[in-house]
Amino acid sequence: MDDSFxxxxxxxxxxxxxxxxxxxxxxxxxxxxxxxxxHLLQDEELLRLVRIxxxxxxxxxxxxxxxxxxxxxxxxxxxxxxxxxxxREIAMTTNAMRLEKLAEPLARAGLNRVNISIDTLDAExxxxxxxxxxxxxxxxxxxxxERAGLNPIKLNAxxxxxxxxxxxxxxARLTLDHAWDMRFIEIMPLGSIAEFQMDSVVPVAEMKLRIxxxxxxxxxxxxxxxNPARPFRLHGGRGTLGFISSxxxxxxxxxxxxxxxxxxxxxxxxLRDNEVDLLSSLxxxxxxxxxxxxxxxxxxxxxxxHGLAEHVIAESRVxxxxxx
Ligand code: SAM
Numbered sequence: 001m002d003d004s005f006x007x008x009x010x011x012x013x014x015x016x017x018x019x020x021x022x023x024x025x026x027x028x029x030x031x032x033x034x035x036x037x038x039h040l041l042q043d044e045e046l047l048r049l050v051r052i053x054x055x056x057x058x059x060x061x062x063x064x065x066x067x068x069x070x071x072x073x074x075x076x077x078x079x080x081x082x083x084x085x086x087x088r089e090i091a092m093t094t095n096a097m098r099l100e101k102l103a104e105p106l107a108r109a110g111l112n113r114v115n116i117s118i119d120t121l122d123a124e125x126x127x128x129x130x131x132x133x134x135x136x137x138x139x140x141x142x143x144x145x146e147r148a149g150l151n152p153i154k155l156n157a158x159x160x161x162x163x164x165x166x167x168x169x170x171x172a173r174l175t176l177d178h179a180w181d182m183r184f185i186e187i188m189p190l191g192s193i194a195e196f197q198m199d200s201v202v203p204v205a206e207m208k209l210r211i212x213x214x215x216x217x218x219x220x221x222x223x224x225x226x227n228p229a230r231p232f233r234l235h236g237g238r239g240t241l242g243f244i245s246s247x248x249x250x251x252x253x254x255x256x257x258x259x260x261x262x263x264x265x266x267x268x269x270x271l272r273d274n275e276v277d278l279l280s281s282l283x284x285x286x287x288x289x290x291x292x293x294x295x296x297x298x299x300x301x302x303x304x305x306h307g308l309a310e311h312v313i314a315e316s317r318v319x320x321x322x323x324x
Contacts, residue, residue, distance in 0.1 A: 001057040001304040011257040012058040012321045014046070015076070015323035018262050020067040022095055023131040024119075026158045026187050027199060029129065034066075039260045043073060045282055049260065052288055054086030056295045058258075062091045063116075064323035066262065068108040069098040082110025091115065093156070095133065095314045096141030103141070103148035114145050115183075120167035121174075143266060154181040159202040168207055169214040175239030183229045183242040188271060189308070191318035197312075204245040204248040209240070226254060239318050246271075252305025258298065259322055266298045270324075271306035273316045 004010050019034050020027075041049070050061065059079060068074065069092075079088055092106070093115040103114075118138060119129050126135040145154055157164070157171050168184055175182050184207050189197040211234075212218055215270060218232035221240055228251050229242025245251070252269075259267040264279020276298040286294070306312070 001296060001299050003299050005302075005304055007255055007302075009174055009256055009258055009299050010057050010300065011060045012050070013062045013257060013259045013323055014050070015064050015066060015248040015262040016046075016056065016068040016071040016077070017066040017320045018163070019070050019108045020065060020095075020320055021097055022133050023132065024068065024117075024158075025129055025163065026200065026319075028318045029193055032318070032320065035263055036147055039258075041264045041279060043077055043231050045264070045279065046077070047084070048288075048290065049083055049264070049278060050296060051084050052291045053260075053295060055292050056128070056299065059086055060089045060091075061087060062093060063111075063182050064093040067095055067097070067100055068092055068177045074102070076107045077208070078111050079107055080257070081110040089113075091141060093117070093168070094141075094146065095130070096138045099141030100137070100144045106152055107145070107148040109143055110226055111150060113152060113154070113239060114146065114150045115156050116142055117158075118142070118171070119157045120164045121170045121185070122260050124165060125164060125167065128291050129160070152179070152181055154183060156185055158185045158187050159207055160187055161200040161202050163200075163209070165202045165206075168210055172211045172215060172234065172241055175241055176238050177315065180239040181229075181231065181242060182239060185244040186247040188246050188319070190271065190322070191312050191315060193318060194313045194315075201247055203248045204243040205248070206224075207243060212262050215292070226256060228254070244280050246306075247308055250305055250308070255302075255305070258302065261317070261322060266295060267322060268298055269306060271308065272303050272312070273314045274301065274303060275282045275316075276301075294297075 033112040091113050096116045120126050123135040126133050187197050187200050221231040221233050223230050229244050231242050265275040268274040
């Protein structure tokens with residue numbers, strides 16, 4: 001379905017939980033409080049909303065969190081989503097801590113591919129950024145994902161001033177030997193940690209300069225125009241590099257997505273607080289037709305874009321409560 005600006009909205013990012021086994025400094029406060037289980041979409045509720053979402057044109061989903069792999073019954077839930085007619089792709093964004101065991105069963109259940117967060121190749125720094133993460137375990141998760149055929153493997157690094165801006169060259173170098181898509185993301189401001197995030201932005205222009213100074217010119221690669229990260233390649237590289245410049249060069253004109261939070265709110269724009277409370281309506285007895293109408297209205301009400309240039313910061317949630 002098209003929104004009021006003529007953008008076709010067909011990609012739904014679903015947060016399966018607000019919980020996470022990490023506490024990444026760029027994502028949530030150290031003392032993050034999680035919602036009680038009963039406030040979150042239960043499996044049947046979630047499957048019902050995904051079924052209805054297909055009737056307003058959503059055909060791709062991405063499972064995220066929090067950390068999606070800490071959701072109980074995950075493999076069955078993925079199989080349930082995969083069995084819904086109209087869903088043509090299921091992807092997941094994960095920190096890969098639990099992927100070594102889960103990659104294979106998830107692939108069998110119908111998961112198509114994964115994006116894995118990895119912000120540095122230095123184990124000590126990794127622990128400092130994630131406040132919990134074990135780099136070696138994540139690395140085994142990446143390899144398991146590749147073995148399970150969850151390709152193309154995309155790696156995400158949020159670049160945070162003072163934490164990992166020196167590490168992007170080593171991360172970029174991974175694409176010389178691996179057919180992976182390495183994407184560097186500008187840190188975005190949200191909720192209670194927005195001030196720290198605003199002070200920690202490393203602009204994409206600086207990221208590219210650092211990589212090109214160390215590894216040579218970035219070569220352009222064909223781009224479908226939908227993916228927010230225009231791809232590049234290092235000379236002779238097997239994989240690609242992408243840069244997500246949401247802060248310094250927004251790409252809202254090409255936005256094709258909406259988000260469903262773990263507590264059942266349809267979030268119309270990542271960086272604005274506009275939401276439609278589907279869970280309360282669903283629990284109050286709304287019919288499929290009612291829920292379909294609320295979703296369609298949400299699409300029509302989708303804002304043109306975020307307001308960072310006008311210093312509008314979304315306050316109601318931090319990133320882990322939306323899913324990125
Ligand atoms: N736990 C999973 C993970 O680590 O990938 C999924 C949830 S995480 C919120 C989803 C994505 O958002 C990750 O790629 C993460 O790096 C990114 N992210 C988190 N906080 C961010 C921020 N402030 N700005 C930009 N990206 C952010």
